[in-house]
Amino acid sequence: MEWIDLPDDSKREVFKRLDLMSRYAMRCVSHADREVVDSTDLYVPRVRFSQGHDNKALIVVYTGIDEFLRMEFSEMKEARGTVIHRLQNSYDLNEASVKVLPYDEKTSVEVAGSILKTLFVHKSILIGTMEFEFSEGSEMIQIITFGLLTRSLDGNPLYPVNVFRVKKMATNWYMKSEVINAIREVLLSKEDLVESDNDILKIYPNMAPPVMAFDRTFEIDDRQKIFRQTRTFMGVNMQTLLNYARTTDGMTTGRFIKDEQRAIWDLDPTPITRFSDQIQMKRFMNESYGLVVRYYKSDCGVWMHIMPPHFEKKFATFLKNETCGLRYLCKKCADPFEYWFYQNLPRRLCNEPEWLNIIYRPYARFPNELKKYNKIVEESLKVAAEDEKRRKKAAKNKRRKEKQLAGVETPEVEVIKSWGFKKTAAKNN
Numbered sequence: 041m042e043w044i045d046l047p048d049d050s051k052r053e054v055f056k057r058l059d060l061m062s063r064y065a066m067r068c069v070s071h072a073d074r075e076v077v078d079s080t081d082l083y084v085p086r087v088r089f090s091q092g093h094d095n096k097a098l099i100v101v102y103t104g105i106d107e108f109l110r111m112e113f114s115e116m117k118e119a120r121g122t123v124i125h126r127l128q129n130s131y132d133l134n135e136a137s138v139k140v141l142p143y144d145e146k147t148s149v150e151v152a153g154s155i156l157k158t159l160f161v162h163k164s165i166l167i168g169t170m171e172f173e174f175s176e177g178s179e180m181i182q183i184i185t186f187g188l189l190t191r192s193l194d195g196n197p198l199y200p201v202n203v204f205r206v207k208k209m210a211t212n213w214y215m216k217s218e219v220i221n222a223i224r225e226v227l228l229s230k231e232d233l234v235e236s237d238n239d240i241l242k243i244y245p246n247m248a249p250p251v252m253a254f255d256r257t258f259e260i261d262d263r264q265k266i267f268r269q270t271r272t273f274m275g276v277n278m279q280t281l282l283n284y285a286r287t288t289d290g291m292t293t294g295r296f297i298k299d300e301q302r303a304i305w306d307l308d309p310t311p312i313t314r315f316s317d318q319i320q321m322k323r324f325m326n327e328s329y330g331l332v333v334r335y336y337k338s339d340c341g342v343w344m345h346i347m348p349p350h351f352e353k354k355f356a357t358f359l360k361n362e363t364c365g366l367r368y369l370c371k372k373c374a375d376p377f378e379y380w381f382y383q384n385l386p387r388r389l390c391n392e393p394e395w396l397n398i399i400y401r402p403y404a405r406f407p408n409e410l411k412k413y414n415k416i417v418e419e420s421l422k423v424a425a426e427d428e429k430r431r432k433k434a435a436k437n438k439r440r441k442e443k444q445l446a447g448v449e450t451p452e453v454e455v456i457k458s459w460g461f462k463k464t465a466a467k468n469n
Contacts, residue, residue, distance in 0.1 A: 048076050048079075051073070051076045052076055052079070052080045055076065055077055055080040056080060056081075059103060060082070060084065060101060060103055060109065060159070061109070063077060063080075063082065064158075064159060077164075078162060078164055079164060080164060081164050081165075081166070082164060082165045082166070083166050083167075083168065084101065084102075084103065084160070084165065084166070084167050084168065085102050085103065085104065085168045085169070085377045085381075086100075086101075086102040086167070086168055086169045086170075086171065086377070086381065087099070087100070087101050087102070087156070087160060087167050087169075087170050087171070087204075088100040088101075088102070088170075088171040088173065089152065089153075089156060089170075089171065089172055089173070089189070090171075090172075090173040090174075090175075090395050090397070091149055091173070091174050091175055091185045092175050092394060092395060093175055093394075094114070094115075095114070095115045095147060095148050095149075096112065096113060096114045096115075096148055096394070097112075097113040097148040097149045097151070097152040098110075098111070098112050098113070098152070098173075098395055099111045099113075099152050099155060099156060101159070102377070102381065104377065105376060105377055105380045106129065106380070107129060108128070108129060109126075109127075109128055110126070110127040110128070110130070110131070111124055111125065111126050111127075111152070111155065112124070112125040112127075112133070112136075113148035113149075113151055113152050114148060115147070115148050116140070119143075120142075120143035121140055121141055121142050121143045122140070122141040122143075122146070122148055122151050123138065123139075123140055123141075124138070124139045124140075124141065124151070125137075125138055126138075126139065131391045131392060146192075147188055149185055149188040149189055149192070150188050150189075150191060150192040151192075152192075153188070153189045153190075153191075153192025153193060154192045154193075156192075156193075156204075157192065157193050157194075160204055161193065161203070161204060163205065165205060166205045166206075166207065166232065167204060167205065167206045167207070168206075168207055168208065168377075169206070169207065169208040169209075169210050170204055170206040170208070170209055170210070170228070171209075171210040171211070172209070172210070172211050172212075172215070172220075172223055173211070173212045173395070173397050173398060174211075174212065174214055174215050174219070174397065175214065175397050176214045176397065177214075179216045179218065179219070182215060182216055182219045183218075183219060183222075186219050186222055186223065189227070190226060190227065193227070203226075203227055203228055203229050204227060204228055204229065205228075205229045205231075205232045206228050206229065206232060206233055207232060207233065207234055207235065208233070208234065208235040208236070208237065209223070209224055209228060209233060209235070209236045209237070210236075210237045210238075210239055211223070211236075211237070211238050211239070212238070212239060212240070212397045212398045213238060213239070213240040213269075213397075213398070213400065214397050215238070220236075220238065224236060233265065234265050234266065235265065235266045235267075235268075236265075236266070236267045236268070237268055237269070237270050238268070238269040238270070239269075239270050239272065239398055240269070240270070240271045240272070240398065240399075240400050241271075241272050241385055241386065241388075241398050241399050241400065242271060242272065242273045242400050243386065243389065243399055243400070243413075243416060243417055243420050244273070244416070244420070248386075249383045249384075249386065250272045250273060250369060250382055250383065250385065250386070251273065251296070251297055251298050251369075252272075252273040252294065252295065252296050252297070252298070252369075253270055253271065253272045253273065253294075253295045253367065253368075253369060254270070254271045254273070254280065254281055254284050254292065254293065254294055254295075255268050255269070255270050255271075255291075255292065255293040255295070255367075256268055256269045256270075256284060256288045256290060256291075256292055257290050257291040257292075257293065257355070258288075258289070258290040259290065260354070260355060260357075260358050266358075268290075271284075271400075272382065272385065278294075281294040281344075281346075282329075285329070285331055285346040285347075286329055286331075288347075290347065290351060291345055291346070291347040291351055291355050292345070292346045292347065293343060293344065293345050293346070293365065294343060294344050294346075295341070295343045295365055295366045295367060295369055296341055296342050296343065296366075297340075297341040297366060297369050297370070298341075301341065301342045302337065302341070302342055304342075305322075305335065305337050305342050308322060308335065310322040310323070310324045310335070315336065316363070318338050318339065318363070319336055319337070319338045319362075319363075320336070320337045320338070321334060321335065321336050321337075322334075322335040323335070325349075326346075330348065330349075331346050331347060331348060331349075332346070332347055332348070332349050332351075332352055333345075333346050334346075334352075334359070336365055338364065338365075339372075340364050340365075340366050340370045340372060340373060341365075341366050341369070341370065343365035343366060345359065345365075368381070368382040369382070385398075386420075386424075387424065387428075389417070389420055389421060389424055390421060390424035390425055390427075390428055399417075400413075401413060401414075401417075
């Protein structure tokens with residue numbers, strides 16, 4: 041039986057097992073195959089769009105743990121046009137296939153947006169998290185970038201035409217609230233979006249994985265849509281949490297996985313109540329701050345929600361249904377991809393030095409703080425570089441041992457990249 045003779049249900053089962061780019065290629069085979077592909081649901085864990093300096097743009101499509109497709113866009117200086125570097129599971133531009141698009145009055149942001157539209161604007165495609173990362177700059181620059189991105193989707197800021205189906209939107213801390221709201225309202229499907237996060241990563245010299253996260257939850261509406269700002273830390277600073285809570289008009293949460301936080305729980309004299317079969321709770325009023333503290337402990341770790349008393353009622357349903365308060369820090373309860381992604385988030389410092397807008401940096405108007413923090417970043421880069429060497433060496437040794445145990449010489453097999461482009465593709469473009 042030939043492919044054309046297969047029933048649609050059988051083709052659909054095949055399409056479910058294809059990677060993203062193979063699925064897209066099948067859409068180009070015939071009108072009939074395109075209809076079957078478009079009726080086959082696809083879930084993509086995370087898609088990232090970044091706007092950088094010097095008119096650069098970036099798309100990263102995370103297809104699984106340690107699996108991603110990457111495209112960097114830059115505008116040529118000598119001749120007019122856009123250069124695209126395409127990579128798979130790598131950050132090294134020396135390994136990229138390169139394509140040059142002739143000038144057609146589109147900026148790098150618009151070219152990137154048109155590719156996002158081609159790949160992901162369809163009712164059958166659901167994105168777990170869509171990350172928008174804008175570079176530091178004025179609100180006007182961010183508004184212009186948003187306008188270019190919207191135009192590439194054949195819409196305008198007031199009348200959305202093509203939107204992404206996204207469960208969670210993530211933005212970086214430089215982005216202005218007006219731009220964040222515009223993206224949520226114009227570019228994303230309201231029926232699918234349930235969470236919106238503004239993320240900040242605080243770097244520490246040891247380059248360790250995150251051990252603590254602070255959230256400021258501003259709103260949870262009747263449909264349990266969550267809007268919050270998250271700071272992820274590679275070290276512990278309790279005073280920051282208290283300062284956070286004092287200035288938040290909502291609920292502040294600290295999430296901890298270190299053993300010393302369990303010790304703090306044990307030392308706290310507040311009587312314990314049983315919140316659920318798995319969770320213990322201590323609830324008390326911090327009179328000096330006028331805040332309610334709900335302190336939790338489970339086998340996963342400890343966490344605390346801090347809020348003005350009147351917010352307890354507002355968040356009552358959310359608090360009642362909570363089973364683990366560590367979110368992506370919990371190896372046992374978190375989605376495996378989410379856990380992997382956030383554990384490796386600090387590695388952006390060494391893997392993506394041009395794309396670090398999620399990382400906290402003091403503003404230039406605080407020169408002493410900025411100088412101190414730049415030194416921390418410099419130290420972290422050294423640690424990260426050494427750690428990267430050790431990681432690659434360990435991976436190489438592991439492969440060598442696997443070959444020895446197999447007892448046979450396994451020939452090296454050239455991996456066909458999912459993009460479908462050879463490294464020499466640039467010579468033919």
